[in-house]
Amino acid sequence: AQSVTQPDIHITVSEGASLELRCNYSYGATPYLFWYVQSPGQGLQLLLKYFSGDTLVQGIKGFEAEFKRSQSSFNLRKPSVHWSDAAEYVCAVGLKAAGNKLTFGGGTRVLVKP
Amino acid sequence: GAGVSQTPSNKVTEKGKYVELRCDPISGHTALYWYRQSLGQGPEFLIYFQGTGAADDSGLPNDRFFAVRPEGSVSTLKIQRTERGDSAVYLCASSSQPAGVTGTEAFFGQGTRLTVV
Numbered sequence: 149a150q151s152v153t154q155p156d157i158h159i160t161v162s163e164g165a166s167l168e169l170r171c172n173y174s175y176g177a178t179p180y181l182f183w184y185v186q187s188p189g190q191g192l193q194l195l196l197k198y199f200s201g202d203t204l205v206q207g208i209k210g211f212e213a214e215f216k217r218s219q220s221s222f223n224l225r226k227p228s229v230h231w232s233d234a235a236e237y238v239c240a241v242g243l244k245a246a247g248n249k250l251t252f253g254g255g256t257r258v259l260v261k262p
Numbered sequence: 263g264a265g266v267s268q269t270p271s272n273k274v275t276e277k278g279k280y281v282e283l284r285c286d287p288i289s290g291h292t293a294l295y296w297y298r299q300s301l302g303q304g305p306e307f308l309i310y311f312q313g314t315g316a317a318d319d320s321g322l323p324n325d326r327f328f329a330v331r332p333e334g335s336v337s338t339l340k341i342q343r344t345e346r347g348d349s350a351v352y353l354c355a356s357s358s359q360p361a362g363v364t365g366t367e368a369f370f371g372q373g374t375r376l377t378v379v
Contacts, residue, residue, distance in 0.1 A: 152304075180365035191266070191353065191370035192305070199365040238304050242365060249295065249318060250368065252304030 150175050152241050154253035161229050162261055169224040169256050171239035179241040181222040182250065183213055186236040195237075198222060209233070234260040264288075266371035268354050274377045275344055283339040283374045287356030294337050295368060296329055297353040305353055311337060312360065344378045351375050 151174045161167050173179060180199055184192040196207025203215040213224045224237060239253040267286040275281050287294050292313055297305035307321040311331045319329075331337040341348055355368040
């Protein structure tokens with residue numbers, strides 16, 4: 149079955165340290181890939197997206213993600229985390245064969261300690 | 263408007279009651295989506311509108327759920343005979359083109375937190 153997996157439910161990172169969030173998908177073709185951030189009381193905000201071309205994608209707030217076809221992964225990274233990065237991060241995919249909807253992973257909650 | 267607006271932000275209702283959740287998309291966006299996010303999970307697709315018509319309602323869990331978009335702008339998600347299991351955050355999103363197919367960004371509202379007691 150088609151699915152999006154975020155293996156880490158919670159991650160705690162020290163402020164200033166690097167962060168990597170994992171996202172794996174299970175689809176027969178290359179989907180469109182998205183990372184969203186969700187803060188308490190806020191809607192989902194798009195961080196970055198991959199359609200085609202360069203597999204390293206730059207986003208807002210200093211985030212980047214790399215698409216690896218061989219691993220069916222689209223991991224999100226940030227070199228140095230700020231306290232304001234504490235939030236829920238959700239990976240999503242869109243696939244033409246699946247219609248017009250996005251399929252989301254379960255999310256990873258990031259806690260930032262001083 | 264400037265963003266996707268959802269009302270109410272919170273709704274508490276008794277089991278068995280009828281509720282309506284409203285979504286006002288970004289002006290000019292033809293595509294509108296409803297998702298449901300249960301506690302500790304990612305959003306799950308419910309229904310997609312292109313203009314006034316429901317192009318894909320495969321995510322609606324059962325016939326107690328219904329959504330309309332009569333003029334191709336505001337949409338209302340309607341839930342009949344609510345059950346405790348319907349408690350979740352209901353998210354609405356809009357985009358200028360179909361998001362999943364074209365990769366166009368979908369803009370999300372802040373959601374309506376529905377609690378069925």
